[in-house]
Amino acid sequence: MSDREQLPVRSADEQIVCHVDADCFYAACERLREPPLRNEPVVVGMGYEAGETGGAVATASYEARAFGVESAMAISTALELLPRKIDAARDPELSVDEAGFYRPVDMEYYESVSDAVQEILRTRADVLRVVSIDEAYLDFSDSYSWTDDIRAVGRQLKSQIESEVGITVSIGIAPTMSAAKVASDHDKPDGLVVVEPGSVQSFFDPLDVEAIHGVGPVTAGELRELGIETAGDLAEGDPGELADQFGERGKRVYRFARGEDQREVTPRGKPKSLSRESAFGEPTADRDQQREQLRALARDVANRARRRGVLYRTAGIKVVTPPFDVQSRAKSLPGPVEDWELLESVALGLFEEFEGQPVRKLGVKISKLAFTDETQPTLAHWRDDTESGGSEELSGGRTEADDSGTGQRSITEFE
Numbered sequence: 001m002s003d004r005e006q007l008p009v010r011s012a013d014e015q016i017v018c019h020v021d022a023d024c025f026y027a028a029c030e031r032l033r034e035p036p037l038r039n040e041p042v043v044v045g046m047g048y049e050a051g052e053t054g055g056a057v058a059t060a061s062y063e064a065r066a067f068g069v070e071s072a073m074a075i076s077t078a079l080e081l082l083p084r085k086i087d088a089a090r091d092p093e094l095s096v097d098e099a100g101f102y103r104p105v106d107m108e109y110y111e112s113v114s115d116a117v118q119e120i121l122r123t124r125a126d127v128l129r130v131v132s133i134d135e136a137y138l139d140f141s142d143s144y145s146w147t148d149d150i151r152a153v154g155r156q157l158k159s160q161i162e163s164e165v166g167i168t169v170s171i172g173i174a175p176t177m178s179a180a181k182v183a184s185d186h187d188k189p190d191g192l193v194v195v196e197p198g199s200v201q202s203f204f205d206p207l208d209v210e211a212i213h214g215v216g217p218v219t220a221g222e223l224r225e226l227g228i229e230t231a232g233d234l235a236e237g238d239p240g241e242l243a244d245q246f247g248e249r250g251k252r253v254y255r256f257a258r259g260e261d262q263r264e265v266t267p268r269g270k271p272k273s274l275s276r277e278s279a280f281g282e283p284t285a286d287r288d289q290q291r292e293q294l295r296a297l298a299r300d301v302a303n304r305a306r307r308r309g310v311l312y313r314t315a316g317i318k319v320v321t322p323p324f325d326v327q328s329r330a331k332s333l334p335g336p337v338e339d340w341e342l343l344e345s346v347a348l349g350l351f352e353e354f355e356g357q358p359v360r361k362l363g364v365k366i367s368k369l370a371f372t373d374e375t376q377p378t379l380a381h382w383r384d385d386t387e388s389g390g391s392e393e394l395s396g397g398r399t400e401a402d403d404s405g406t407g408q409r410s411i412t413e414f415e
């Protein structure tokens, strides 16, 4: 049977990439457990107590940034720009209104907040790639299309994080990873910027060259010396010259500035499950339509499993009935298989009890995955071999590709 071969493979320009980055993350966490800090200038860092020397600012709330305080700044400089409230209250020469709250870094707590955000993200996208404690890419391509109201999807994700975790994030949604990253930063804090396919170049053109993913202050300075001020200038630059001066990185930022980025969002580590879901325009009770949808989803999931060299031991379905009742059923298979016909028939069998009921959304999922030896070349796909970004430009001891403790972050779980 060659059915599988005929299933369409998505083209890169249909990707819907969502980049989520929390606003002043450590400060937002401090506010979460200490609500009186809301709307106040808050600096998170080390070394601000009397008698301490050294230390740097990890982050500052936007109110503290208004005083000039920023990440990676020496804490002594921050204290000059924004004294501590506690000191200002005692010193007649200082104004309490022009002072802020300082809190020490508490990674364990920030990681727990980060986990809570990731839990939500994991249920919202088929593929999730966590790049740092407060930043992740989601691939929405299998769940939505560009004809959907993508802005509403972003808005809903933001409000879910706000109501369930209590912090604000900024979101960028675009057809490429680099555009989504820039978009999330474009209207911070509390931003939501959607860049539709076809408008990536016009979105980039007027931006300062430093906005491009991978261009930090040092590179930006060097580019400006060459007369390259905006992303548009960079896009029109001479790629050969850029490569000579900046090597591989020059080529990459040139491509990014032109809106070119072939990368797909790939999770780290191996996935625990693969799933695909799809909503009907209107809830439908039409059996044929329901069964056809389920078949298409099963084939799509099987196709992806095959492309990624994955065998599966459990097959499941998810059925959302109006108003929003989510139900799932799963069944063990005889052993690890790679068999689209079996997946299709098991999915249809599990669906029998719901047939004829009005259904809003259907999903198919495979889990208990196995990775065979032959799949090794494909597994490179799951690893971080494409991460780009000017990690040399990042400060504060972090790197863009910080892999710490993230593990597998993919997949819509619907058990």
Ligand code: TTP
Pocket (backbone or CB within 6 Å): 021, 022, 023, 024, 025, 026, 027, 057, 058, 059, 060, 071, 072, 133, 134, 135, 188, 189, 394, 395, 396, 397, 398
């Ligand atoms: P960022 O996302 O770069 O910064 P942010 O979340 O504080 O602010 P925003 O995204 O609104 O601009 O980094 C996330 C966290 O990483 C940040 O809260 C603190 C930490 N961090 C450091 O410890 N040192 C640094 O130099 C930077 C940039 C961040």
Ligand code: MG
Pocket (backbone or CB within 6 Å): 021, 022, 023, 024, 025, 134
């Ligand atoms: Mg952030």
